[in-house]
Amino acid sequence: MAEFEERKSELTELARRIGWREAIAQHYGAAEYLTDRGRAIFLDLLPLEGAEVLEIGPGFGQFTDLIARRAKRVSALEVDADQASFMREKLRQEGIANAVVITGGADCRLPYADKSFDLVILNLVFEWCALRLDEPHESAQMRMLSEIARVLQPGGRLYLATKNRFALRYLLGKPDEHYFNMRFGSALPRRLADRLHGKRPRGRLYSWRGLLRLLEQSGFRVERSWWAAPEMRFPDEMIPTEAPSIRAARRRGVRQGDGRAVRMLTGMLPASLVKHFAPGLSFLAVRN
Numbered sequence: 460m461a462e463f464e465e466r467k468s469e470l471t472e473l474a475r476r477i478g479w480r481e482a483i484a485q486h487y488g489a490a491e492y493l494t495d496r497g498r499a500i501f502l503d504l505l506p507l508e509g510a511e512v513l514e515i516g517p518g519f520g521q522f523t524d525l526i527a528r529r530a531k532r533v534s535a536l537e538v539d540a541d542q543a544s545f546m547r548e549k550l551r552q553e554g555i556a557n558a559v560v561i562t563g564g565a566d567c568r569l570p571y572a573d574k575s576f577d578l579v580i581l582n583l584v585f586e587w588c589a590l591r592l593d594e595p596h597e598s599a600q601m602r603m604l605s606e607i608a609r610v611l612q613p614g615g616r617l618y619l620a621t622k623n624r625f626a627l628r629y630l631l632g633k634p635d636e637h638y639f640n641m642r643f644g645s646a647l648p649r650r651l652a653d654r655l656h657g658k659r660p661r662g663r664l665y666s667w668r669g670l671l672r673l674l675e676q677s678g679f680r681v682e683r684s685w686w687a688a689p690e691m692r693f694p695d696e697m698i699p700t701e702a703p704s705i706r707a708a709r710r711r712g713v714r715q716g717d718g719r720a721v722r723m724l725t726g727m728l729p730a731s732l733v734k735h736f737a738p739g740l741s742f743l744a745v746r747n
Contacts (some may be wrong), residue, residue, distance in 0.1 A: 467541035471548050479549040483519070492521075492692065499525050501582070501697055501741065504685065505618055510577040513610065515564060515603075516584030520546035523560075524553045526580070533558040534576070538565045538591070565591045567603040571610045578616050579607050583692070583739075585621045586637060586662040596663035604677035611746040617679060620691060620741040624664035627721045627736050637662035667735050670742065679744035684734060689714035689722070691739030700734035 474482035483490050492498075499522050507529035517523045517535045519542050527533045527550070535558060537543040543562045550558050563570050567588050581603075589599035607617055622637075624645045629635055635644020638652060638660050645652070645664040653660065665673065667684075674681055686705065687694035698708045709715070715725035717738070728736060
């Protein structure tokens with residue numbers, strides 16, 4: 460996302476003059492990450508109809524207007540003031556009146572009352588929760604989950620999507636942006652990775668079991684999980700992680716990864732193990 464950091468302060472004014480899509484194109488080129496509506500297929504899995512929704516870390520609002528068109532109301536909490544400003548202008552241009560954007564959340568706390576929401580969406584944000592803090596990532600992430608449990612109604616749901624610590628791309632030695640593009644990065648033992656790099660990592664990833672344990676410790680029960688194939692930033696399908704669903708997807712010829720080596724190795728994995736080495740983890744969890 461480094462390419463999106465430059466000149467953000469100019470983006471809202473440009474969007475007012477030429478429209479939000481044209482402003483994105485002028486600043487960032489094609490920028491499919493910000494404009495590709497196909498990235499939103501995970502929304503079809505969520506109980507959005509008539510819901511009070513909190514979207515944490517919406518970025519430039521890639522999904523916010525789509526959520527608002529299905530939900531009763533959306534509260535969007537964005538840590539970056541320039542991105543929040545652009546989102547407000549985008550929502551205005553899209554005619555969205557049931558979404559409110561505020562800036563905050565850098566401390567992994569939520570400025571909302573208890574039991575305010577039916578659904579919280581945390582999409583590719585959890586790993587970066589403590590980026591702006593001087594404390595262990597784990598403590599900040601646990602605080603975030605505790606805060607989410609607090610603002611959810613009993614029986615409310617959390618959709619959490621994050622990258623997988625043991626994704627095959629990391630196990631194969633690809634650069635890990637959470638460790639300043641160090642090879643293997645998150646897949647290494649924590650202490651070894653920290654010692655090799657010599658700096659506090661920018662983000663913190665978890666394994667499938669590790670994230671499941673964090674959710675359970677925070678008062679959640681996982682209802683469902685999915686494999687975003689071929690990879691979670693640009694998914695073609697959201698496949699349930701149960702082995703029969705993965706076998707069925709393979710018979711349909713689903714792409715099993717975003718590179719030749721990853722595709723080959725994923726195809727060799729027993730279906731029951733795919734969730735442990737997939738590029739990302741996508742959970743729908745219920746607040747107890």
